[in-house]
Structure formats: C-alpha cells, structure tokens
Amino acid sequence: MEIKTMKEKDELKNVPAIKEESDLVTFSIPDESLEAAASVAPEGYFASVTEDGIYYKAFDHTLPSISGRIVGIETYLGKFEGAVLLKLPLIRQPYPDGYQPRMELTIQDHEKTTILTLSPTSASAAGSFFRHLKNSGLRPENILVKISVVPRTSKQGGRYGVAAFTIVSEMPPIDSGPDPTIIQAAVEKVSAAQPANAGNPWAA
Secondary structure, eight states: OOOOSHHHHHHHHTSOEEEEETTEEEEEOOHHHHHHHHHTSOSSEEEEEETTEEEETTTTEEESEEEEEEEEEEEEEEEEETTEEEEEEOOOSSOOTTOEEEEEEEEEOSSOEEEEEEOHHHHHHHHHHHHHHHHTTOOGGGEEEEEEEEEEEOTTSOEEEEEEEEEEEEOOOOSOOOOHHHHHHHHHHOOOOOOOOTTOGGGO
C-alpha cells in the first residue's frame, strides 16, 4: 500500500516492525517505546516492615534497620484484597469500609534509594515522628534518621512489626525535599491504626 501522507508515516513509527527471516517472523519494538516503558519504574528498592525487620523484596533479605534521609512521603488509604493492596486518596474519618491510613517513605542513603511501605500501625508511628519534627523545627530531609522495628503481637496472636524512628544527627540541606503540605497531611491525618490482622503479616 502506498503511503500518501506524512500523518500515515508518523503513525507507522509506533507500530512494531516485522522482520521475516527464513520461515520465522519476529517483531521489533521501537526503542522509544522501550524507553517510555522503563521510565515508569520507580527509582528505588521496595521494602516493607515485618516482625523481623526491614524486608527487601527484590533481594529476599531482611535488615534490622535502615538509615538515611526521608526525601519523599506519600500518604493514602489502603486495604488488601487477597495479595493486592488497593489505594484511595487520604481523607478524614469515616474511612471507606476496610480502608486504613498507610504511608510510603522514600529514603536515601549514600548507596541506594529505598521505598518503604508502612502498614497502619507503622504509619501512625511515622505520623507521631513527623509531628515531633514539626514541633522541633526540623525537616525530615535535613536529618539522618534510623528506622528500626519493634516486634508486637496482636490480640489474635499474630506477630508483626512496628517502625520506630530515631534521629541520628542533623545534616546539611539538600536541593529539594518533601512538599511541606504533604508533611502536614502526614502529621494531621494519620490516626491510630486498628489491631494487626493475624492472617496477613503485611497488614499490621
């Protein structure tokens, strides 16, 4: 088919090319599409608080604690449906059925960036920590903080861990940090969490 317009030519640039090699047909995805897909990936390693410590899923490895600057804060309402965590924007109570306040913290050290997912109980502890920073005139991106885990047991007998925050030292300011309005949301909106769900260690 003859291409008559520039529009048709531009549209074909985004279509995977087909290469015929003997009796085989292979597809070639444009480099631009691959770069766009890769850009969606977060720049960091995912970790969660468990009863044993800070668990890195990519490495299947648990550390007793991590230290670094908190350079990002995301607060939201979440609930599990099976193994899937559903998210909604954080609002004041009453919360939708089954949803509780949660947080994700982006933590930078000299080697890596960690995206730490906090359960409701750990999010509540983080909210108290941010309130303390605010009252002390400190910003999370300008301090070195250590995050360790305190083991707990729910009324149902399930074991879980709660994040504990300790200020190690103050640090020089960096170019940019968490939006102050996000910090304020973390301070004001994160409430006390419900008891841990013994059937789901990630829900504590």
